[in-house]
Amino acid sequence: MAFDGITISNIVSELNRTIVNGKINKIAQPESDELIFTIKNQRTQYRLFLSASASLPLIYLTENNKPGPLTAPNFCMLLRKHIGSARIVSITQPGLERVIRIELEHLNELGDLCTKYLMVEIMGKHSNIIFCDDGGTIIDSIKHVSSHMSSVREVLPGRPYFIPETQHKRNPLEVTEEDFIQHVLVRPQPVAKAIYTALTGISPLMAEEICHRAGIDGGLPTDALGDLERIHLAHIFRALMEDIRQERFAPNIVYREKEPVEFASFELTQYADLTAVSFSSISEALETYYSMKNIVTKIRQKSSDLRRIVQTALERNQKKYQLQLKQMKDTEKKDKYRIYGELINTYGYELEPGAKNLEALNYYTNEMITIPLDPTLTAQENSQKYFDRYGKLKRTAEALEELLVETKSEIDHLESIATSLDIALSEEDLVQIREELMDYGYIKRKHTGGKKVKITSRPFHYLSSDGFHIYVGKNNFQNEELSFRFASGNDWWFHAKGQPGSHVIVKTEGKELPDRTFEEAGRLAAYYSKGRQAPKVEVDYTQKKNLRKPGGAKPGFVIYHTNYSLLIEPDISGLQQV
Numbered sequence: 001m002a003f004d005g006i007t008i009s010n011i012v013s014e015l016n017r018t019i020v021n022g023k024i025n026k027i028a029q030p031e032s033d034e035l036i037f038t039i040k041n042q043r044t045q046y047r048l049f050l051s052a053s054a055s056l057p058l059i060y061l062t063e064n065n066k067p068g069p070l071t072a073p074n075f076c077m078l079l080r081k082h083i084g085s086a087r088i089v090s091i092t093q094p095g096l097e098r099v100i101r102i103e104l105e106h107l108n109e110l111g112d113l114c115t116k117y118l119m120v121e122i123m124g125k126h127s128n129i130i131f132c133d134d135g136g137t138i139i140d141s142i143k144h145v146s147s148h149m150s151s152v153r154e155v156l157p158g159r160p161y162f163i164p165e166t167q168h169k170r171n172p173l174e175v176t177e178e179d180f181i182q183h184v185l186v187r188p189q190p191v192a193k194a195i196y197t198a199l200t201g202i203s204p205l206m207a208e209e210i211c212h213r214a215g216i217d218g219g220l221p222t223d224a225l226g227d228l229e230r231i232h233l234a235h236i237f238r239a240l241m242e243d244i245r246q247e248r249f250a251p252n253i254v255y256r257e258k259e260p261v262e263f264a265s266f267e268l269t270q271y272a273d274l275t276a277v278s279f280s281s282i283s284e285a286l287e288t289y290y291s292m293k294n295i296v297t298k299i300r301q302k303s304s305d306l307r308r309i310v311q312t313a314l315e316r317n318q319k320k321y322q323l324q325l326k327q328m329k330d331t332e333k334k335d336k337y338r339i340y341g342e343l344i345n346t347y348g349y350e351l352e353p354g355a356k357n358l359e360a361l362n363y364y365t366n367e368m369i370t371i372p373l374d375p376t377l378t379a380q381e382n383s384q385k386y387f388d389r390y391g392k393l394k395r396t397a398e399a400l401e402e403l404l405v406e407t408k409s410e411i412d413h414l415e416s417i418a419t420s421l422d423i424a425l426s427e428e429d430l431v432q433i434r435e436e437l438m439d440y441g442y443i444k445r446k447h448t449g450g451k452k453v454k455i456t457s458r459p460f461h462y463l464s465s466d467g468f469h470i471y472v473g474k475n476n477f478q479n480e481e482l483s484f485r486f487a488s489g490n491d492w493w494f495h496a497k498g499q500p501g502s503h504v505i506v507k508t509e510g511k512e513l514p515d516r517t518f519e520e521a522g523r524l525a526a527y528y529s530k531g532r533q534a535p536k537v538e539v540d541y542t543q544k545k546n547l548r549k550p551g552g553a554k555p556g557f558v559i560y561h562t563n564y565s566l567l568i569e570p571d572i573s574g575l576q577q578v
Contacts, residue, residue: 003057003122005096005172005201010249010265010282011059012100015091018061019046024086024104029076030066033142035129039088050120050129052142057127058290059100059120060283075142079131082106082139083116095171096201096244098122099163119161132161172199173241177234185222185230192218195237205262210237212270240266251285252278259296263289275573295425303421303430309442310421314414321407328400334393339364340371341386348379413440413476413554416500419530420475423502428457432477436555460502461578462524464517469507469578472528476556479503483558489545492518494525495558497538497565501529503556505544519568526570536567 022041029035037048047065051058072080086106093100102118115134121127129142138159145155153164170183187194195207202210211218214236216229225233243249243266253263254271262268263285268276279285343360351358351373358371373382420433432455438445459482460472471486473479479502483493487505492513494504504525506513518541526537542563549558 003098004203004206005093005098006203006206006244006265007263007282007286008059008093008098008100008122008201009096009244010251012091012093013247013249014061014282015048015100018044019048020088020091022046022088024083024088027076027079027084028066028068029073029142030068032073033127034066035076035079035142036066036068041088052121052127052129054125054127056290057122057124058286059122060286061281062283062287064287075131075140078140082131083118086116089115094163096173096199097163098201117161126164128155130155130161136161169198169200172202172237173245175199175237175241177231177238180234180237181230185225185233187222189222190219191216191222191225191233194222205264205268206240206266209264209266209268209270210240213240249282250278251280251282252276253285253289260289260292299424299426299430302427303424303433306430306433306437307418307421309437310414310418313442314411314418317407317410317414321404321411324400324404324407328397328404331393331397331400334390334397337386337390337393341383341390343369343371344373344379344383344386348383351379409554409557412500412557415530416476416556419500419502419528423474423528426457428455429474431455432457432475436476440554460524460528462520463576463578464506464520465576466514466517468509468511468513468517470517470521470524471505471507472524473503473556476554479556483544483547483556484549487544489543491544492521492541493544493547494521494539494541496525496529496531497540499530501525501531503558504528518566520575522566522568523570523572524575526568527572529570532570534570537570538565538567540565 019039019041022039024037025040025045026038027035028038031051031053033052033054035050037050039046039048047062049058049060049062068076083104083106086104089103089105091100091102098121100120100122102120104116104118106114106116108114116139117132117134117136119128119130119132121130128145131139131141133139138155138157138161140157141155143155145153147154153162170179175184184194184198185191187198189197192204192207192211195210196202196204208218211233214229214233216225216233249265250267251263251265252267253276254261254268255275255277261274262271265282279288339362343362344358346363347358347360354375355373356375357373359368360371361367362369374385377385417433417436421430424430424433434443435455437443457474457478459474459478462470462472464470471482473482482505483503487493488507490510491508492506494506495501502525504521506517506521522539522541525539525541526532529537531537540560540563542560546560546562547558548560
């Protein structure tokens with residue numbers, strides 16, 4: 001997360017274009033550490049969201065509203081009293097600090113024009129929203145900080161407001177190339193760390209980006225840099241600072257598949273192998289990033305218990321499968337014992353009492369072999385002993401053949417459920433997975449008084465470039481439904497070859513599919529499979545009429561004997577989701 005001084009600078013630039021000279025129309029405090037200002041400016045309404053949350057401090061413009069409590073908190077009431085209809089005069093950022101200074105004008109009870117300041121500090125666990133008078137005295141704050149909580153600065157009514165000292169860091173907007181070389185690149189640290197620890201408002205992410213743009217490893221010690229490398233790095237740094245001064249921002253989010261990885265106000269060249277999506281507004285980028293990040297985090301938390309159950313069962317079955325394979329390998333000597341028994345019956349008449357072995361010609365290989373004997377047993381008894389061993393191993397092998405099929409089927413089933421958990425995007429998607437785990441005894445079913453669980457999750461729905469509807473199952477139940485009840489005989493079915501994944505159905509409506517649609521459906525099958533991280537995935541495809549479901553098979557399991565294959569990248573960027 002790179003909510004640093006550069007991001008703040010981008011936000012200030014955007015707020016100056018949108019809400020400066022606007023009038024505050026409404027103030028709400030939906031949470032103890034959140035505010036929402038409704039502002040009208042030039043016949044347009046804006047909502048400014050402020051959060052001083054220790055875990056997620058934020059500030060951005062939003063179209064969404066959050067309901068506030070029936071009784072407004074004291075801080076909200078205070079703001080309404082003083083600046084409930086104030087005009088926003090200016091919005092500034094001191095240096096490149098993670099602080100926003102909002103200057104407000106309003107009329108007091110006597111009708112005199114007064115000035116107030118709202119200081120928004122985006123500083124991690126020290127984040128705060130502080131309301132000050134025109135002399136810089138704190139009127140109140142959304143969080144009170146006493147001397148017992150901080151020895152650096154008290155944030156209490158009546159105390160003077162000042163920005164806390166940021167470890168003697170320098171304002172990067174005022175640092176020249178010569179200063180950068182002489183004061184930053186002399187610190188005995190890795191290059192990237194020297195940048196973000198010496199300068200205000202630069203996050204580790206942006207420090208690494210500066211190094212990457214200069215073609216320098218950010219983990220390299222500063223004393224390992226040559227003179228030309230130092231000059232080039234300083235030049236790249238100043239160029240970025242000039243972009244900030246000129247407000248040449250380029251808000252974007254970098255995605256790994258569909259998961260947001262980072263956001264920034266400038267292009268992140270260090271993530272050239274990932275997908276970057278640009279935004280016209282830093283507010284839109286921030287809201288998109290945090291809402292999607294919240295969804296991903298929430299689903300991972302919600303599915304963690306299911307993942308643990310599946311992983312435990314999977315590990316147990318994999319161990320069982322390896323043990324069964326070892327036992328099956330041990331039964332391979334059964335034929336040797338059968339041959340020993342046959343050869344003793346054939347040549348045993350030559351044995352003397354008490355013999356410890358028998359030299360005999362193996363008429364299957366035409367080679368002489370030595371057969372160990374029990375000297376206390378007769379030839380017939382030794383023969384019967386070997387036949388008994390053969391019979392026992394044969395019965396074991398026959399039983400293991402069935403057990404291996406069952407255990408492998410169990411492993412495949414559990415791996416398919418694990419893949420379904422990776423695909424899940426909402427709590428509704430987890431409902432069917434939980435039902436499947438209960439159906440197969442991995443989770444104990446709770447008695448719900450006969451009420452059936454409501455299923456609201458539906459398959460993914462895409463539209464191909466040629467206008468064909470493509471459906472992708474999110475779990476085994478949906479795969480079963482798509483393949484055997486939803487699809488018609490001439491519809492096309494796609495699935496990653498030899499690995500867990502979604503069933504993909506293309507509805508043909510009686511038409512011939514173009515090559516491009518085959519490729520797009522193949523990409524979907526590759527992406528929604530266990531192999532989505534591979535450069536390319538082999539995908540089988542056939543018409544629905546060629547699919548068969550074996551009796552007693554688990555949901556989503558099919559067999560087919562007529563199919564085509566394609567090797568394709570698991571990339572679904574550009575595909576239209578309906």
